[in-house]
Amino acid sequence: MPDLQFDPGHRQRVAPTQITPDEQAAIARAFESTTSVFGSLSTLRTRRMGLGYRSETGEPETFDWSSGRTKTQQAGPLNWASQAPPVPLSEVEEALLAWAALGPNGIALADVPVYGALSGLLSWAGRTIPASSNDLSVDLFVINDDGVFRYRPLAERLAPVEIAGPADYWKILHWYRNDRLQVSDRRPDVGWFSAPEGTHNVNALGPSQYNLNRPGSTWFLPVGDLGLEWFNQLLSSYEWSGFYLMDPDTQKSCGVEEFIRPGVLEVGFPIPVFDDLVQLLHASQVGCSVQNLRLAAESMGLGAWPVGSYADDMVLGAYPEVSVGLGFQFLERDAATNPTATATCLGKPGVKEPVVVPSPQFPTAADAVRYVMNLRYGPGGVLSRQDNWAERNEGPYRPEVMQEVMEHPKAHISEWVEQAAIATVEYIVAKHGCCPAYINPVRAKFSAQVHHVDTDFYRRFTVGDDRPYSVTDQITSHFAQWHPGQADPTGGA
DSSP: OOSOOOOTTHHHHOOOOOOOHHHHHHHHHHHHTSOOHHHHHHHOOOOOOBTTOEESOOOEEEOTTTTOOEEEOOOOTTOEEOSSOOOOOOHHHHHHHHHHHHOEEEEOOOOOOGGGTGGGOOOOEEESSOOGGGOOOEEEEEEETTEEEEEOOOSOOSSSBSOOSGGGTHHHHHHHHHSEEEEESSOOBOOTTOOOTTOSSOOTTOTTOTTTTOTTOEEEEEEEEHHHHHHHHHHHIIIIIOEEEEETTTTEESSOGGGBSTTSBOEEEEHHHHHHHHHHHHHHHHHHHHHHHHHHHHHHTOEEEEEOOSOHHHHHTSOTTTOOBTOOEEOOOOGGGOTTOOOOEEEBTTTBOOOOBSSSSOOSHHHHHHHHHHHHHSTTOTTOSSSOHHHHHTOSSOHHHHHHHHHSGGGSOOHHHHHHHHHHHHHHHHHHSSBSOSSOSEEOOOEEEEEOBOHHHHHHHSSOSSSOTTSOHHHHTHHHHHSTTSOOTTOOO
16 A cells, blocks of 8 residues: 555664675764754755766767667767776665655654644654655665665654664665665666757756666656645645635536535635645655755765656656656546646556555545545554554653544544545546546656766866865765775876
């Protein structure tokens, strides 16, 4: 089933992962010896040029790692071909970056009043990024020379603060080794510089993507289930806000006329406006994730390249005749009933299964709405009376407080809200063929690629006599600190 994974026996089954002294020292360096947040912010830059990369050479190159096409980036004033071979990130480096992006960091405080929509929270599992309703709807896809991996640690926690000191450093590698699923054994074919037949200047992946997905790099791609966010927000809006979804074509409600009365549903909210809200809530998660990656890479002396000018439908796999991408499945939609001509992603079975109706996992509106309800109140859920999440994870509330919360009537979604939500979804599906209808329920629009910096490029082109301002102490000392015994292709100066 989608995203959230509860495992009541998690604590009993997890034993400390054995890591080497060198791995312990590397993780300790990240937590104890890197620059402060403010120090990193002062030097934080987007460094797009890594070892093995190219820029404006005017020479043809075959993209063996991606589309297999031979392409030429036109010659320009930043003509550069790295003389150093690609050097992939180590496992420890990737594990630290993945954890910074959206890894477990303990138990969320859940300090939301019962009368302030506490019932809208789907999880109390803390991560390094915030999320509306703490829905954990974003997974991290890690793309490197070994293939494509989904990083999704369980929605269970071992302690209120997971990394409290050196004795907890093993968890960074534990999550990376045990909570990754290999999706592919090769980099995805994303069809760089592919143009539809009959066009001459169409580049669906954007003009600045020349080095994206290149050997030696690690591409961190957050992939979000907007469907989960959409359905959860629908329930919360009906329970707490008094808004109902309104058809912009008719200016009437989406099938909930019987619930429109004072104190229940009172004000219409156009579907496209509601969908925009869902996209903004998703974007805030991903934006924080990418910024965390940038700060972590900066403190470690790595280059981080935030990137988002590509067509994420193509990356996900909406147009396999052009490029396979991640191979996700898409719903065939009737153009006449598709108001925004959007692609509707059904995900990939066992990898990423969004909340969308109809789909193999959610054939009906009731299936989707009750799934989201079950995340709160079903076995293992945050407000469940059976195998309650807070009790087995020992937080966030004291036992007597948790008992009072669970018994409070406002901690439970009203029965009429469930009925109204199902009616709304049924209305949208009947008119548009699916729900959500105006937005894609899966997005992968903003990401970051991390690599070892080609300092020669910056010495050649950027300002600075002895050392350009673009090259920090963390970068020049990176190989000595993070890859001891390995030759430094940058010269270390």
